[in-house]
């Protein structure tokens with residue numbers, strides 16, 4: 001594969017003059033201390049391929065968090081002293097950066113929450129309670145993360161609303177014919193993910209939103225797996241709501257965003273009551289503050305939100321187009337190399353163009369948790385499980401996959417290590433030096449006489465009883 005590491009092509013007047021045309025993952029990696037720690041004795045260097053769950057953090061974000069706590073830690077919006085003013089300004093500046101990043105019409109349309117889960121629950125509980133009537137239809141899809149299913153089930157049950165879902169096609173795309181048919185029933189709300197965390201499928205969001213609007217629905221777009229990876233323009237997409245998880249886009253855990261059109265947010269009741277979200281409190285009655293404060297009850301994650309703003313600065317410096325190109329190239333290279341593995345099934349669309357940098361797969365009848373646990377012995381971090389998408393797994397006829405996901409700091413060499421690691425998985429599980437799945441008998445971990453991988457089985461049993469984080 002052609003190297004992703006390209007020389008800087010300078011143009012005379014461009015403001016991006018000093019930036020390379022493509023992203024240099026190896027250079028980017030040096031900004032991430034966790035990725036350049038010397039390997040522990042006896043271990044290989046870390047290959048981190050689980051950014052779809054949570055990305056690593058660059059020095060600038062870690063430094064921003066430290067600076068907040070060291071230099072200007074204070075509660076915001078309520079202090080009249082200097083420190084509080086500095087913290088408030090930094091917090092509100094982060095909101096402005098987020099608004100620019102997704103091209104919101106105003107920072108007031110960006111509400112700080114902890115993560116996508118909280119953003120989606122906010123819409124379900126606030127908009128849903130105020131707008132859903134018995135018999136109304138709420139639509140989501142078969143490829144959703146649980147956080148874009150369960151909140152709708154909860155509010156639908158409370159309000160007596162009906163649910164419908166858009167199924168997936170055999171190659172892991174949304175069945176848009178079924179989508180059109182469901183829209184004919186006039187749903188009140190349509191919620192879907194921009195990019196699937198379990199498959200990497202990039203959904204045709206703009207087209208789907210236009211159709212849903214034409215059918216009279218409000219549209220909630222789950223941006224957890226899109227906003228970290230490519231430029232998302234909420235005005236161009238015309239979504240009514242968009243959710244973001246800062247921890248998946250180089251930011252700290254604890255800072256996420258709900259974008260909502262101001263007209264909708266203004267008309268919605270608060271989600272939580274308490275400090276900061278009020279205009280006037282009397283003993284018998286309270287009036288609400290304007291958005292975004294109306295939805296930000298209590299003390300927010302000030303440092304984390306500021307850190308998210310810095311993560312966005314960092315992504316902007318890399319350039320979101322370059323970020324996306326880098327991931328698509330890595331994803332395409334991974335698909336090419338991984339297809340050579342005997343017995344592999346890769347889920348999601350065939351064409352790399354319809355996919356993000358997520359590769360979800362099974363290896364013959366080796367359990368995905370065994371694959372991940374054996375890769376971990378080579379210090380390759382991948383995710384295994386149902387990825388908080390049990391309906392999707394059911395549609396695929398499996399219980400779990402192993403998932404490798406790529407981000408700005410990954411390189412083609414990481415893909416090579418992964419592929420070598422997967423050959424190692426075959427060797428461990430079959431005891432054969434040169435595996436072919438047609439001839440190899442895969443020995444279940446529980447049957448292995450040396451007991452080496454008993455811990456994998458124990459982990460699997462434990463995982464089986466939890467709703468492991470995606």
Ligand SMILES: Cc1ncc(COP(=O)(O)O)c(C=O)c1O
Pocket residue numbers: 052053115116117118145147148193195196197222224225245470
């Ligand atoms: C598509 C999608 N939606 C929602 C979520 C939930 O995100 P969070 O755990 O940050 O709330 C995830 C997390 O992986 C996801 O991938």
